[in-house]
Amino acid sequence: MSRTTAPTAHGNDRVYRRIVRRETNASRSGAVVVAVLVLLVVAAAAVFAAALVFLDQRALGIDPRDVVDAAARAPRGLDTTVVVGVAAIVALVGLVFLAQGLLPQRRPRHTMSSRRLAVVVDDEVLASAAARAARSATRLGPDAAVGTVGRRTVDVVLRPAAGVDVPAVAATEAVTEEFRGIDATPPVTARVRVQPTGRVDG
Amino acid sequence: MNATNRGLGRTTLVLVGLVLLAAGVGTILVQTVPWAARTWHGWAGVLGDLGRDAPRDASVTAWTWVLGGAVVLGVLALVVLTTLGGGRTGTVVEDDGSSDGVAGAVRIEAAAVQHALSSAIGDMPEVGSLAVDVYRVQGRRAIRIRVRPRRGASPRAITTGVEGIVADLDALLGDRLPVLLEIATGGAGSGRTDRVH
Numbered sequence: 001m002s003r004t005t006a007p008t009a010h011g012n013d014r015v016y017r018r019i020v021r022r023e024t025n026a027s028r029s030g031a032v033v034v035a036v037l038v039l040l041v042v043a044a045a046a047v048f049a050a051a052l053v054f055l056d057q058r059a060l061g062i063d064p065r066d067v068v069d070a071a072a073r074a075p076r077g078l079d080t081t082v083v084v085g086v087a088a089i090v091a092l093v094g095l096v097f098l099a100q101g102l103l104p105q106r107r108p109r110h111t112m113s114s115r116r117l118a119v120v121v122d123d124e125v126l127a128s129a130a131a132r133a134a135r136s137a138t139r140l141g142p143d144a145a146v147g148t149v150g151r152r153t154v155d156v157v158l159r160p161a162a163g164v165d166v167p168a169v170a171a172t173e174a175v176t177e178e179f180r181g182i183d184a185t186p187p188v189t190a191r192v193r194v195q196p197t198g199r200v201d202g
Numbered sequence: 203m204n205a206t207n208r209g210l211g212r213t214t215l216v217l218v219g220l221v222l223l224a225a226g227v228g229t230i231l232v233q234t235v236p237w238a239a240r241t242w243h244g245w246a247g248v249l250g251d252l253g254r255d256a257p258r259d260a261s262v263t264a265w266t267w268v269l270g271g272a273v274v275l276g277v278l279a280l281v282v283l284t285t286l287g288g289g290r291t292g293t294v295v296e297d298d299g300s301s302d303g304v305a306g307a308v309r310i311e312a313a314a315v316q317h318a319l320s321s322a323i324g325d326m327p328e329v330g331s332l333a334v335d336v337y338r339v340q341g342r343r344a345i346r347i348r349v350r351p352r353r354g355a356s357p358r359a360i361t362t363g364v365e366g367i368v369a370d371l372d373a374l375l376g377d378r379l380p381v382l383l384e385i386a387t388g389g390a391g392s393g394r395t396d397r398v399h
Contacts, residue, residue, distance in 0.1 A: 012378065012380040014340065015339050015340055015342055015344060015380040016380060016382075018339060018340060019203055019339060019344065019380065019382050020382075022203055022208070023203060023382065023384065027206065027208070028208070028211055028212060028215060029206055029211060029286050029287070031215055032211040032214055032215060032282065032286065033283070033286065035214055035215055035218040035219075036214065036279045036280075036282050036283050038218060038222075039218060039275060039276070039278075039279040040276055040279050040280075042272075042275070043272040043273070043275040043276035043279065044272075044276070045272075046268050046269070046271070046272035046275075047269055047272045047273065047276075049265075049268070050265045050266070050268050050269035050272070051269075053261065053262075053265045054262065054265065063254070064252075064265075065252060065253050065254040065256075065261070066254055068249050068252040068253050069253040069254050069255075071246075071249070072243075072246035072249045072250075072253065073243075073246075074229075074232050074233060074239065074242065075232060075233045075234075075239055078233065080233055080234070083229060083230075083233045084229075084230050084233055084234065086229075087225075087226045087227075087228075087229035087230045087233070088226060088230065089226070090222050090225055090226035090229070091222065091223050091225075091226025091227050091230070092226070093222055093226075094218070094219045094220065094221065094222025094223030094224070094225070094226060095219065095223055096219070097215045097216075097218050097219030097222065098215070098216060098219030098220060098223060099219075100215050100219070101212045101213070101214075101215030101216035101219055102212075102216060112357060112358070112361055114361055114365060114383070115365065116365050116368055116369065116372075116378075116381070117361065117364065117365060117368060117381045117382070117383045118380065118381070118382045118383070119357075119361050119382075119383045119384075119385070120382070120383075120384050120385070121357045121385040122385060122386050122387045124387040125351055125355070125357055125385050125386070125387055126357065128353050128354050128355075129354060129355065129356050129357055131354065132353075132354030132355075132356075133356075135354075178356065178358075181356070181358040182356075182357050182358050183358075
Protein backbone atom coordinates (compact mmCIF):
# COMPACT_ATOMS: atom_id res chain seq x y z
CA MET A 1 0.00 0.00 0.00
CA SER A 2 2.11 2.88 -1.18
CA ARG A 3 -0.65 5.43 -1.71
CA THR A 4 -2.60 5.48 1.48
CA THR A 5 -3.94 8.80 2.61
CA ALA A 6 -1.43 9.59 5.29
CA PRO A 7 -3.37 10.72 8.36
CA THR A 8 -2.00 14.01 9.57
CA ALA A 9 -1.44 13.46 13.26
CA HIS A 10 1.73 14.80 14.82
CA GLY A 11 4.58 12.38 14.29
CA ASN A 12 2.28 9.41 13.89
CA ASP A 13 2.57 9.18 10.10
CA ARG A 14 5.22 6.48 10.11
CA VAL A 15 3.35 4.36 12.65
CA TYR A 16 0.10 4.90 10.74
CA ARG A 17 1.63 3.87 7.42
CA ARG A 18 2.89 0.65 8.99
CA ILE A 19 -0.38 -0.10 10.75
CA VAL A 20 -2.48 0.55 7.64
CA ARG A 21 -0.19 -1.56 5.46
CA ARG A 22 -0.41 -4.45 7.88
CA GLU A 23 -4.15 -4.16 8.27
CA THR A 24 -4.89 -4.08 4.55
CA ASN A 25 -2.66 -7.04 3.66
CA ALA A 26 -3.40 -10.58 4.74
CA SER A 27 -1.29 -12.19 7.43
CA ARG A 28 0.57 -15.34 6.36
CA SER A 29 1.07 -16.59 9.89
CA GLY A 30 -1.04 -19.70 9.28
CA ALA A 31 1.10 -20.76 6.31
CA VAL A 32 4.26 -19.88 8.24
CA VAL A 33 3.19 -22.14 11.10
CA VAL A 34 2.58 -25.03 8.69
CA ALA A 35 5.94 -24.48 6.96
CA VAL A 36 7.73 -24.38 10.31
CA LEU A 37 5.98 -27.59 11.39
CA VAL A 38 7.19 -29.26 8.18
CA LEU A 39 10.73 -28.14 9.02
CA LEU A 40 10.42 -29.44 12.58
CA VAL A 41 9.15 -32.83 11.38
CA VAL A 42 12.05 -33.11 8.92
CA ALA A 43 14.54 -32.10 11.61
CA ALA A 44 13.06 -34.57 14.11
CA ALA A 45 13.21 -37.37 11.51
CA ALA A 46 16.89 -36.60 10.82
CA VAL A 47 17.73 -36.59 14.54
CA PHE A 48 15.89 -39.88 14.99
CA ALA A 49 17.70 -41.44 12.03
CA ALA A 50 21.09 -40.28 13.33
CA ALA A 51 20.31 -41.73 16.75
CA LEU A 52 19.37 -45.07 15.16
CA VAL A 53 22.67 -45.17 13.30
CA PHE A 54 24.71 -44.32 16.42
CA LEU A 55 23.01 -47.08 18.38
CA ASP A 56 23.09 -49.47 15.42
CA GLN A 57 19.36 -50.03 15.74
CA ARG A 58 16.50 -50.32 13.30
CA ALA A 59 13.06 -48.74 13.46
CA LEU A 60 10.21 -50.76 11.92
CA GLY A 61 12.85 -53.00 10.39
CA ILE A 62 14.39 -50.13 8.45
CA ASP A 63 17.96 -48.98 8.78
CA PRO A 64 18.45 -45.29 7.82
CA ARG A 65 21.65 -46.24 6.02
CA ASP A 66 19.69 -48.53 3.69
CA VAL A 67 17.33 -45.66 2.91
CA VAL A 68 20.28 -43.46 1.92
CA ASP A 69 21.68 -46.24 -0.26
CA ALA A 70 18.34 -46.73 -1.97
CA ALA A 71 18.07 -42.99 -2.64
CA ALA A 72 21.60 -42.89 -4.04
CA ARG A 73 20.78 -45.77 -6.40
CA ALA A 74 17.51 -44.18 -7.63
CA PRO A 75 15.68 -44.87 -9.84
CA ARG A 76 16.85 -48.51 -9.62
CA GLY A 77 14.82 -50.61 -7.21
CA LEU A 78 12.13 -47.98 -6.56
CA ASP A 79 8.47 -48.07 -7.57
CA THR A 80 8.01 -45.23 -10.07
CA THR A 81 4.33 -44.61 -9.27
CA VAL A 82 4.87 -44.23 -5.54
CA VAL A 83 8.00 -42.09 -5.85
CA VAL A 84 6.54 -39.78 -8.49
CA GLY A 85 3.28 -39.48 -6.55
CA VAL A 86 4.97 -38.54 -3.27
CA ALA A 87 7.40 -36.21 -5.05
CA ALA A 88 4.52 -34.49 -6.85
CA ILE A 89 2.75 -33.87 -3.53
CA VAL A 90 5.97 -32.45 -2.02
CA ALA A 91 6.49 -30.19 -5.05
CA LEU A 92 2.87 -29.00 -4.86
CA VAL A 93 3.17 -28.14 -1.16
CA GLY A 94 6.37 -26.25 -1.96
CA LEU A 95 4.59 -24.36 -4.72
CA VAL A 96 1.79 -23.37 -2.33
CA PHE A 97 4.30 -22.07 0.25
CA LEU A 98 6.16 -20.20 -2.47
CA ALA A 99 2.94 -18.57 -3.71
CA GLN A 100 1.96 -17.65 -0.16
CA GLY A 101 5.34 -16.05 0.36
CA LEU A 102 5.59 -14.18 -2.94
CA LEU A 103 2.10 -13.20 -4.10
CA PRO A 104 0.47 -10.10 -2.66
CA GLN A 105 -2.72 -10.82 -0.75
CA ARG A 106 -5.01 -7.95 -0.01
CA ARG A 107 -7.76 -8.08 2.50
CA PRO A 108 -11.14 -6.84 1.25
CA ARG A 109 -10.70 -3.51 3.04
CA HIS A 110 -10.42 0.17 2.33
CA THR A 111 -8.83 2.94 4.31
CA MET A 112 -10.66 6.14 5.17
CA SER A 113 -9.23 9.60 5.53
CA SER A 114 -9.16 11.04 9.02
CA ARG A 115 -7.35 13.95 10.64
CA ARG A 116 -6.56 12.01 13.78
CA LEU A 117 -7.00 8.26 13.28
CA ALA A 118 -5.86 5.53 10.98
CA VAL A 119 -9.11 4.00 9.74
CA VAL A 120 -9.66 0.72 7.90
CA VAL A 121 -13.12 -0.44 6.88
CA ASP A 122 -14.23 -3.88 5.81
CA ASP A 123 -15.76 -3.82 2.33
CA GLU A 124 -18.89 -5.46 3.72
CA VAL A 125 -19.50 -2.45 5.95
CA LEU A 126 -19.14 -0.14 2.94
CA ALA A 127 -21.54 -2.31 0.95
CA SER A 128 -24.16 -2.22 3.65
CA ALA A 129 -23.76 1.55 4.01
CA ALA A 130 -24.22 1.91 0.24
CA ALA A 131 -27.34 -0.23 0.32
CA ARG A 132 -28.75 1.81 3.20
CA ALA A 133 -28.03 5.09 1.36
CA ALA A 134 -29.73 3.88 -1.82
CA ARG A 135 -32.68 2.57 0.14
CA SER A 136 -33.23 5.79 2.07
CA ALA A 137 -33.38 7.73 -1.20
CA THR A 138 -35.99 5.42 -2.66
CA ARG A 139 -38.12 4.43 0.36
CA LEU A 140 -37.77 0.76 -0.42
CA GLY A 141 -38.00 -1.99 2.17
CA PRO A 142 -34.91 -3.11 4.08
CA ASP A 143 -34.24 -6.13 1.87
CA ALA A 144 -34.80 -4.39 -1.46
CA ALA A 145 -31.25 -3.07 -1.86
CA VAL A 146 -28.09 -5.16 -2.07
CA GLY A 147 -24.63 -3.61 -2.19
CA THR A 148 -21.36 -5.12 -3.42
CA VAL A 149 -18.00 -3.42 -3.02
CA GLY A 150 -14.98 -4.17 -5.17
CA ARG A 151 -11.64 -2.43 -4.98
CA ARG A 152 -12.74 0.53 -7.06
CA THR A 153 -16.48 0.13 -7.51
CA VAL A 154 -19.60 -0.11 -5.46
CA ASP A 155 -22.60 -1.78 -7.07
CA VAL A 156 -26.05 -1.41 -5.62
CA VAL A 157 -28.87 -3.50 -7.02
CA LEU A 158 -32.38 -2.33 -6.24
CA ARG A 159 -35.18 -4.84 -6.41
CA PRO A 160 -38.42 -2.92 -6.02
CA ALA A 161 -41.79 -4.64 -5.78
CA ALA A 162 -43.59 -5.04 -9.09
CA GLY A 163 -45.15 -1.81 -10.31
CA VAL A 164 -43.18 0.46 -7.96
CA ASP A 165 -41.33 3.25 -9.72
CA VAL A 166 -37.78 3.77 -8.41
CA PRO A 167 -35.92 7.07 -8.72
CA ALA A 168 -32.65 5.47 -9.81
CA VAL A 169 -30.90 8.82 -10.34
CA ALA A 170 -31.73 9.94 -6.80
CA ALA A 171 -30.46 6.61 -5.48
CA THR A 172 -27.20 6.98 -7.42
CA GLU A 173 -26.76 10.47 -6.06
CA ALA A 174 -27.41 9.28 -2.53
CA VAL A 175 -24.79 6.53 -2.83
CA THR A 176 -22.28 8.88 -4.44
CA GLU A 177 -22.88 11.41 -1.68
CA GLU A 178 -22.42 8.74 0.98
CA PHE A 179 -19.08 7.70 -0.53
CA ARG A 180 -17.94 11.29 -0.93
CA GLY A 181 -18.36 11.52 2.82
CA ILE A 182 -16.59 8.21 3.43
CA ASP A 183 -13.66 9.23 1.19
CA ALA A 184 -12.25 5.71 0.87
CA THR A 185 -8.81 4.81 -0.47
CA PRO A 186 -8.60 3.44 -3.14
CA PRO A 187 -11.49 5.61 -4.37
CA VAL A 188 -14.68 3.81 -5.32
CA THR A 189 -17.26 4.88 -7.88
CA ALA A 190 -20.91 4.15 -7.32
CA ARG A 191 -23.25 2.41 -9.72
CA VAL A 192 -26.90 1.74 -9.04
CA ARG A 193 -28.93 -0.71 -11.08
CA VAL A 194 -32.64 -1.33 -10.82
CA GLN A 195 -33.51 -4.94 -11.40
CA PRO A 196 -36.23 -4.89 -14.07
CA THR A 197 -37.96 -8.02 -12.82
CA GLY A 198 -39.98 -6.80 -9.88
CA ARG A 199 -40.74 -8.89 -6.87
CA VAL A 200 -44.28 -9.71 -5.89
CA ASP A 201 -43.85 -9.88 -2.12
CA GLY A 202 -42.91 -6.15 -1.85
CA MET B 203 -1.21 -4.94 14.15
CA ASN B 204 0.54 -7.44 16.41
CA ALA B 205 4.29 -7.75 16.58
CA THR B 206 4.64 -10.58 14.04
CA ASN B 207 7.74 -10.12 11.91
CA ARG B 208 6.14 -10.47 8.50
CA GLY B 209 9.38 -10.16 6.53
CA LEU B 210 10.88 -13.12 8.38
CA GLY B 211 7.69 -15.14 7.92
CA ARG B 212 7.58 -14.55 4.19
CA THR B 213 11.29 -15.30 3.82
CA THR B 214 10.72 -18.60 5.63
CA LEU B 215 7.80 -19.42 3.35
CA VAL B 216 9.83 -18.67 0.21
CA LEU B 217 12.83 -20.71 1.37
CA VAL B 218 10.81 -23.74 2.53
CA GLY B 219 8.71 -23.51 -0.64
CA LEU B 220 11.76 -23.42 -2.90
CA VAL B 221 13.43 -26.36 -1.13
CA LEU B 222 10.29 -28.52 -1.23
CA LEU B 223 9.60 -27.61 -4.86
CA ALA B 224 13.18 -28.36 -5.89
CA ALA B 225 13.21 -31.65 -3.97
CA GLY B 226 9.88 -32.77 -5.47
CA VAL B 227 10.70 -31.81 -9.04
CA GLY B 228 14.22 -33.20 -8.73
CA THR B 229 12.95 -36.55 -7.47
CA ILE B 230 10.45 -36.79 -10.31
CA LEU B 231 13.18 -36.02 -12.87
CA VAL B 232 15.61 -38.56 -11.39
CA GLN B 233 12.92 -41.20 -11.38
CA THR B 234 11.73 -40.64 -14.95
CA VAL B 235 14.48 -39.01 -17.04
CA PRO B 236 17.68 -41.06 -17.68
CA TRP B 237 20.12 -38.12 -17.92
CA ALA B 238 18.84 -36.71 -14.65
CA ALA B 239 19.43 -40.09 -13.03
CA ARG B 240 23.00 -40.13 -14.39
CA THR B 241 23.64 -36.62 -13.01
CA TRP B 242 22.19 -37.73 -9.66
CA HIS B 243 24.50 -40.75 -9.56
CA GLY B 244 27.40 -38.41 -10.21
CA TRP B 245 26.45 -36.39 -7.10
CA ALA B 246 25.35 -39.27 -4.94
CA GLY B 247 28.94 -40.19 -4.11
CA VAL B 248 28.71 -37.52 -1.40
CA LEU B 249 26.15 -39.71 0.36
CA GLY B 250 28.59 -42.68 0.46
CA ASP B 251 29.58 -42.17 4.09
CA LEU B 252 25.93 -42.19 5.13
CA GLY B 253 25.38 -45.58 3.52
CA ARG B 254 25.62 -49.16 4.72
CA ASP B 255 29.09 -49.88 3.23
CA ALA B 256 30.92 -47.00 4.90
CA PRO B 257 33.41 -47.82 7.68
CA ARG B 258 32.10 -47.26 11.19
CA ASP B 259 34.18 -44.12 11.89
CA ALA B 260 33.25 -42.37 8.64
CA SER B 261 29.64 -43.33 9.16
CA VAL B 262 29.50 -41.84 12.67
CA THR B 263 31.17 -38.62 11.48
CA ALA B 264 28.75 -38.24 8.56
CA TRP B 265 25.66 -38.90 10.69
CA THR B 266 26.95 -36.47 13.34
CA TRP B 267 26.86 -33.79 10.65
CA VAL B 268 23.29 -34.81 9.85
CA LEU B 269 22.40 -34.62 13.55
CA GLY B 270 24.00 -31.19 13.93
CA GLY B 271 22.29 -29.85 10.83
CA ALA B 272 18.91 -31.13 12.02
CA VAL B 273 19.33 -29.53 15.45
CA VAL B 274 20.27 -26.18 13.88
CA LEU B 275 17.30 -26.44 11.51
CA GLY B 276 14.94 -27.21 14.39
CA VAL B 277 16.23 -24.33 16.49
CA LEU B 278 15.83 -21.93 13.53
CA ALA B 279 12.27 -23.17 13.01
CA LEU B 280 11.44 -22.58 16.67
CA VAL B 281 12.95 -19.09 16.49
CA VAL B 282 10.68 -18.27 13.54
CA LEU B 283 7.73 -19.66 15.48
CA THR B 284 8.42 -17.39 18.46
CA THR B 285 8.27 -14.26 16.28
CA LEU B 286 4.59 -14.81 15.56
CA GLY B 287 1.98 -12.78 17.42
CA GLY B 288 2.53 -10.86 20.59
CA GLY B 289 3.06 -7.15 20.97
CA ARG B 290 0.09 -6.47 23.20
CA THR B 291 1.03 -4.35 26.16
CA GLY B 292 -0.44 -3.47 29.53
CA THR B 293 0.54 0.17 29.87
CA VAL B 294 -0.44 3.11 27.71
CA VAL B 295 1.63 5.92 29.16
CA GLU B 296 4.76 5.69 31.25
CA ASP B 297 6.27 9.05 32.14
CA ASP B 298 8.64 9.96 34.94
CA GLY B 299 8.20 13.65 34.22
CA SER B 300 11.95 14.22 34.15
CA SER B 301 11.60 17.29 31.95
CA ASP B 302 9.88 19.18 34.78
CA GLY B 303 12.18 17.93 37.49
CA VAL B 304 9.28 16.73 39.62
CA ALA B 305 9.74 13.51 41.54
CA GLY B 306 7.48 10.50 40.88
CA ALA B 307 6.26 8.74 37.78
CA VAL B 308 2.97 8.48 35.95
CA ARG B 309 1.81 5.15 34.62
CA ILE B 310 -1.53 4.65 32.91
CA GLU B 311 -2.67 1.07 32.52
CA ALA B 312 -4.22 -0.13 29.28
CA ALA B 313 -7.34 -1.22 31.16
CA ALA B 314 -8.16 2.39 32.09
CA VAL B 315 -8.06 3.49 28.46
CA GLN B 316 -9.95 0.37 27.38
CA HIS B 317 -12.78 1.05 29.81
CA ALA B 318 -12.96 4.75 29.01
CA LEU B 319 -13.04 4.20 25.24
CA SER B 320 -15.39 1.21 25.43
CA SER B 321 -18.03 3.02 27.46
CA ALA B 322 -17.79 6.19 25.38
CA ILE B 323 -17.85 4.48 21.97
CA GLY B 324 -20.34 1.82 23.02
CA ASP B 325 -22.93 4.55 23.60
CA MET B 326 -22.90 5.51 19.92
CA PRO B 327 -26.07 4.29 18.21
CA GLU B 328 -24.18 2.96 15.16
CA VAL B 329 -21.95 0.66 17.19
CA GLY B 330 -22.96 -2.94 17.75
CA SER B 331 -19.95 -4.12 19.71
CA LEU B 332 -16.34 -3.14 20.09
CA ALA B 333 -12.97 -4.16 21.45
CA VAL B 334 -10.06 -1.96 22.49
CA ASP B 335 -6.47 -3.21 22.68
CA VAL B 336 -3.13 -1.54 23.20
CA TYR B 337 -0.15 -2.68 21.14
CA ARG B 338 3.49 -1.79 20.80
CA VAL B 339 4.27 -0.54 17.30
CA GLN B 340 7.75 0.68 16.40
CA GLY B 341 8.57 1.29 20.03
CA ARG B 342 5.44 3.36 20.65
CA ARG B 343 2.11 2.46 22.17
CA ALA B 344 -0.77 2.35 19.74
CA ILE B 345 -4.45 1.81 20.47
CA ARG B 346 -6.59 -0.40 18.29
CA ILE B 347 -10.33 0.17 18.39
CA ARG B 348 -12.23 -2.56 16.58
CA VAL B 349 -15.84 -1.55 16.01
CA ARG B 350 -18.51 -3.86 14.67
CA PRO B 351 -21.20 -1.52 13.41
CA ARG B 352 -24.90 -2.19 13.10
CA ARG B 353 -26.17 -3.00 9.64
CA GLY B 354 -26.19 -0.04 7.29
CA ALA B 355 -24.31 2.24 9.67
CA SER B 356 -22.36 5.04 8.01
CA PRO B 357 -18.60 4.53 8.43
CA ARG B 358 -18.13 8.30 8.28
CA ALA B 359 -20.51 8.82 11.21
CA ILE B 360 -18.61 6.23 13.25
CA THR B 361 -15.25 7.77 12.33
CA THR B 362 -16.40 11.27 13.24
CA GLY B 363 -17.79 10.06 16.55
CA VAL B 364 -14.62 8.17 17.44
CA GLU B 365 -12.49 11.17 16.40
CA GLY B 366 -14.35 13.26 18.95
CA ILE B 367 -13.91 10.68 21.68
CA VAL B 368 -10.21 10.24 20.87
CA ALA B 369 -9.78 14.03 21.01
CA ASP B 370 -11.11 13.87 24.59
CA LEU B 371 -8.69 11.04 25.31
CA ASP B 372 -5.82 13.14 23.91
CA ALA B 373 -6.74 15.95 26.29
CA LEU B 374 -6.91 13.47 29.16
CA LEU B 375 -3.57 11.80 28.44
CA GLY B 376 -1.79 14.91 27.23
CA ASP B 377 -0.35 12.90 24.35
CA ARG B 378 -1.54 12.00 20.87
CA LEU B 379 -1.15 8.25 20.74
CA PRO B 380 -1.53 6.57 17.37
CA VAL B 381 -5.03 5.12 17.15
CA LEU B 382 -6.28 2.58 14.64
CA LEU B 383 -10.01 2.45 14.07
CA GLU B 384 -10.99 -0.84 12.48
CA ILE B 385 -14.58 -0.99 11.27
CA ALA B 386 -15.18 -4.71 10.82
CA THR B 387 -18.09 -6.99 10.07
CA GLY B 388 -19.56 -9.85 12.00
CA GLY B 389 -19.93 -10.26 15.72
CA ALA B 390 -22.77 -9.42 18.05
CA GLY B 391 -25.17 -6.71 17.00
CA SER B 392 -24.02 -6.36 13.41
CA GLY B 393 -27.03 -8.21 12.05
CA ARG B 394 -29.52 -5.78 13.52
CA THR B 395 -30.22 -2.46 11.90
CA ASP B 396 -29.71 0.94 13.50
CA ARG B 397 -31.47 1.66 16.74
CA VAL B 398 -32.26 5.08 15.26
CA HIS B 399 -33.92 5.33 11.88
